[in-house]
Amino acid sequence: GQSLEQPSEVTAVEGAIVQINCTYQTSGFYGLSWYQQHDGGAPTFLSYNALDGLEETGRFSSFLSRSDSYGYLLLQELQMKDSASYFCAVLNRDDKIIFGKGTRLHILP
Amino acid sequence: EAQVTQNPRYLITVTGKKLTVTCSQNMNHEYMSWYRQDPGLGLRQIYYSMNVEVTDKGDVPEGYKVSRKEKRNFPLILESPSPNQTSLYFCASRERDKTQYFGPGTRLLVL
Numbered sequence: 001g002q003s004l005e006q007p008s009e010v011t012a013v014e015g016a017i018v019q020i021n022c023t024y025q026t027s028g029f030y031g032l033s034w035y036q037q038h039d040g041g042a043p044t045f046l047s048y049n050a051l052d053g054l055e056e057t058g059r060f061s062s063f064l065s066r067s068d069s070y071g072y073l074l075l076q077e078l079q080m081k082d083s084a085s086y087f088c089a090v091l092n093r094d095d096k097i098i099f100g101k102g103t104r105l106h107i108l109p
Numbered sequence: 110e111a112q113v114t115q116n117p118r119y120l121i122t123v124t125g126k127k128l129t130v131t132c133s134q135n136m137n138h139e140y141m142s143w144y145r146q147d148p149g150l151g152l153r154q155i156y157y158s159m160n161v162e163v164t165d166k167g168d169v170p171e172g173y174k175v176s177r178k179e180k181r182n183f184p185l186i187l188e189s190p191s192p193n194q195t196s197l198y199f200c201a202s203r204e205r206d207k208t209q210y211f212g213p214g215t216r217l218l219v220l
Contacts, residue, residue, distance in 0.1 A: 008149075033209075042199060042211040043152070087151065089209075095159065096167070097142070097209060101151035 002026045004100035006088055011106040012078055020073045020086050020103045028093025032064050032071045035087045037102070043087060046073070075105075083107045111136045113212035115200050121218045122190055130185045130215050132200030138210075140203045141183040142167070143175065145196040146214075152199065158183055190219045 004024045012018040022032065031050035035043040049055055049064035049071060061074040075082055085102040092098065113134045122128055134141065142157040144167075154167030158177040172194055174186040183202075187194060200212040 035209075042213050044211070045208040048208065095140070095205065096154065096157065097203075098154070098168075099144075099152040101149065 002090070002092065002098050004088055004090060004098060006086075006100045006103045008101070009104045009106065011108065012075075013108050014078055014080060016078050017074065017076045018078060018105065020075075020088075020105070022071050022073075022088035022100055024069050024071075024088070024090050024100075026090045026092045026098065029066065029069075030091040030093065032062075033089045033091065033097070034060075034062055034073045035089060035099075036084050037087065038084045046086075078107050080107055080109065111210070113200055113202050113210050115198075115212035115215050117215060118213060119216045121220065123220050124191055125189050128187050128190060128217075130187075130198060130200075130217075132183045132185065132212060133181050134183075134200075134202040134210070135181065136202060136210065137180065138202035138204055139180070140205065141177065142201045142209075143173070143183070143185045144199045144201065145169065145194075146199060147196050155185070155198075190217075192219050195219045 006022045033048045034046040037043040047062040054063045059076045064071040085104050087099050087102045089099045116131045139160050143155040144152040153169045155173050156175040158164045198215045201209045203209040
């Protein structure tokens with residue numbers, strides 16, 4: 001089967017760093033994406049990793065290890081506006097995108 | 110402006126009354142999908158389309174129909190809505206291997 005596992009909730013302090021992990025099981029793997037969704041809004045794209053390693057985009061970085069079927073999203077210098085749900089998603093060989101159930105990030109002042 | 114639009118944004122209906130949620134994208138994307146989002150269940154794919162006249166079932170297709178007669182439009186049809194179809198629905202589009210763009214969402218309540 002196909003599945004993605006990510007923590008349901010994570011709490012961190014403003015200004016700190018937080019890492020959201022994602023492990024996946026899929027039939028043929030092309031890449032791992034991360035999406036952010038604020039309450040009442042639509043998911044928006046953050047990053048995509050097709051190869052092993054770290055991709056950095058401003059305060060956000062995403063990592064992939066294909067051999068471990070594992071990736072993470074790293075958020076640095078947390079701001080209150082980063083409070084949202086974060087979804088990892090796998091693009092598989094059937095050309096389908098499968099989403100995890102999401103991680104709700106709570107940020108404390 | 111590149112975007113995915115959905116209509117209506119909010120809909121209250123009654124069991125059994127057929128409805129259609131429209132979706133349109135102006136980015137000439139080949140791939141379009143419908144998702145439903147329920148608390149604790151994340152985004153689950155209902156149907157997707159890889160091009161005009163090519164559609165396939167996602168993970169939760171029961172009770173839904175779609176069509177892709179034009180590249181830009183991908184309507185979601187509920188022939189006989191039931192209360193368990195009360196949900197938040199998102200349409201999305203993308204090119205192959207590329208970023209997926211989501212519409213603003215449609216909140217549906219079936220009484």
